[in-house]
Structure formats: structure tokens, C-alpha cells
Amino acid sequence: xxxxxxxxxxxxxxxxxxxxxxxxxxxxxxxxxxxxxxxxxxxxxxxxxxxxxxxxxxxxxxxxxxxxxxxxxxxxxxxxxxxxxxxxxxxxxxxxxxxxxxxxxxxxxxxxxxxxxxxxxxxxxxxxxxxxxxxxxxxxxxxxxxxxxxxxxxxxxxxxxxxxxxxxxxxxxxxxxxxxxxxxxxxxxxxxxxxxxxxxxxxxxxxxxxxxxxxxxxxxxxxxxxxxxxxxxxxxxxxxxxxxxxxxxxxxxxxxxxx
Numbered sequence: 001x002x003x004x005x006x007x008x009x010x011x012x013x014x015x016x017x018x019x020x021x022x023x024x025x026x027x028x029x030x031x032x033x034x035x036x037x038x039x040x041x042x043x044x045x046x047x048x049x050x051x052x053x054x055x056x057x058x059x060x061x062x063x064x065x066x067x068x069x070x071x072x073x074x075x076x077x078x079x080x081x082x083x084x085x086x087x088x089x090x091x092x093x094x095x096x097x098x099x100x101x102x103x104x105x106x107x108x109x110x111x112x113x114x115x116x117x118x119x120x121x122x123x124x125x126x127x128x129x130x131x132x133x134x135x136x137x138x139x140x141x142x143x144x145x146x147x148x149x150x151x152x153x154x155x156x157x158x159x160x161x162x163x164x165x166x167x168x169x170x171x172x173x174x175x176x177x178x179x180x181x182x183x184x185x186x187x188x189x190x191x192x193x194x195x196x197x198x199x200x201x202x203x204x205x206x207x208x209x210x211x212x213x214x215x216x217x218x219x220x221x222x223x224x225x226x227x228x229x230x231x232x233x234x235x236x237x238x239x240x241x242x243x244x245x246x247x248x249x250x251x252x253x254x255x256x257x258x259x
Contacts, residue, residue, distance in 0.1 A: 009035060020041040
């Protein structure tokens with residue numbers, strides 16, 4: 001096995017991926033299983049999809065379990081990590097991917113709509129990081145946390161004041177957590193995807209897809225696997241001296257010329 005493959009090998013590790021039943025989270029969980037990790041496929045509402053992924057991983061010789069819970073609930077998050085320890089062992093890696101992405105004009109968004117987005121996308125990151133870090137510190141073996149943020153945390157978009165605020169918070173939280181947890185050997189990093197392909201996106205938002213492709217130097221939407229690869233790198237020993245960083249996965253959009 002090459003040195004590069006050894007560095008990206010997660011054999012013997014336990015990884016928790018929140019929001020892993022579909023989309024980006026599903027790709028992350030599958031990629032981590034391919035790399036040898038035992039994976040918790042976390043879900044909130046889509047239990048059947050999570051179970052299908054667990055079955056697929058098992059058919060490929062991997063090990064995974066589907067565990068449910070609301071990342072906005074401290075009690076349910078604590079239960080998630082207790083169940084992880086019981087089913088697979090204590091978590092070595094956590095990927096905070098669970099989130100929501102609704103559209104609400106700033107002047108129309110209700111308090112509950114705004115807070116729901118912030119709680120899912122930011123509070124959920126804190127609760128899972130906190131629960132995992134406490135257990136990692138007790139074990140004394142370090143660990144890795146990867147937070148899925150967004151390029152909207154760096155460049156806002158219309159009708160996303162709540163989402164932009166939450167994802168900006170995730171980036172700031174990542175740096176703060178890296179400072180506090182580093183002395184325990186726990187690395188905390190973020191990945192900021194651009195527009196990632198999903199089934200039906202071209203029909204649902206043709207103008208947005210066309211605009212992104214025109215602005216992206218690489219000329220395409222991202223794939224869920226592109227984000228998964230970035231998360232795998234940051235979770236692996238190949239990134240052993242990287243913490244508090246934000247890896248942008250956007251085909252070069254943020255680097256594109258303004259003129």
C-alpha cells in the first residue's frame with residue numbers, strides 16, 4: 001500500500017456522520033466506510049434511506065449502523081454518542097453535516113423560521129462537537145472533527161440571511177474549537193462546499209445552476225463525492241498538522257474574477 005493510501009486509511013476508526021441518509025452526508029459516510037472506518041449513519045427523518053446505506057456498506061464488507069436523533073436536542077445528541085459507543089466503540093471522527101437550506105426573504109422570515117435554521121446548522125454543530133469532545137478528552141487519544149460549512153459563510157446569497165449567519169458562525173466556531181481542543185489532540189476543521197449536484201436541481205433551479213457553472217473556473221457543479229474527499233483528507237492522518245482551517249470545495253468560484 002502506498003504512503004498516500006496509508007495516510008487516508010481510517011481502519012480501526014469510528015466515524016459519526018450527521019445528516020448522512022442522503023446527499024453530501026451519504027457520500028461522506030460511504031467514502032469513510034471505503035477508507036476502513038466503522039461508520040454511524042446518522043439520520044433525523046429519513047430512516048429508510050439510512051438503513052439502505054448501511055446495507056450497501058455491509059455488502060461491500062464494511063461496518064455501519066444507522067442511528068437517529070435531532071441534532072438540536074442536547075439529550076438526543078448525547079444519546080447518539082452513547083449509542084455509538086455501544087454499537088461500534090467511541091467516536092474518533094465526527095463530521096457535522098446535518099443542516100437545512102430553506103429560502104426566506106429577510107423582511108418576511110419569522111423568528112421561528114430564522115432560529116430553526118440557526119439551531120440546525122450551528123447549534124447542532126456545537127452540540128455534537130461538545131458531546132464528542134468530552135468523550136475524546138476522557139479517552140485521551142485525540143480525534144478529529146470536520147464541520148460542513150458553505151461558501152455562503154464567506155459570500156452571502158439572497159433569501160439566506162439565516163443560513164449565511166449560521167454558516168459564518170460555523171466557520172468562527174471551527175476556529176474557536178480548534179484553539180480550545182488542540183491541547184487534547186483534537187483537530188477541528190471545516191469544509192465549505194459550493195453548489196453541489198443533487199437529483200432534480202437543474203429543473204428546480206435552472207438559473208442558479210447556469211450562473212454557478214458560468215462563474216466556476218472548472219465549469220461544473222460539485223459532486224457529493226468531491227466534498228466527501230475533502231472531509232476524508234481532513235479527518236485522516238494526512239492532515240495531522242491542520243486544525244482551524246477551512247477547505248473550500250467550489251470549483252474555484254470564490255477565486256473567480258469580479259470583472
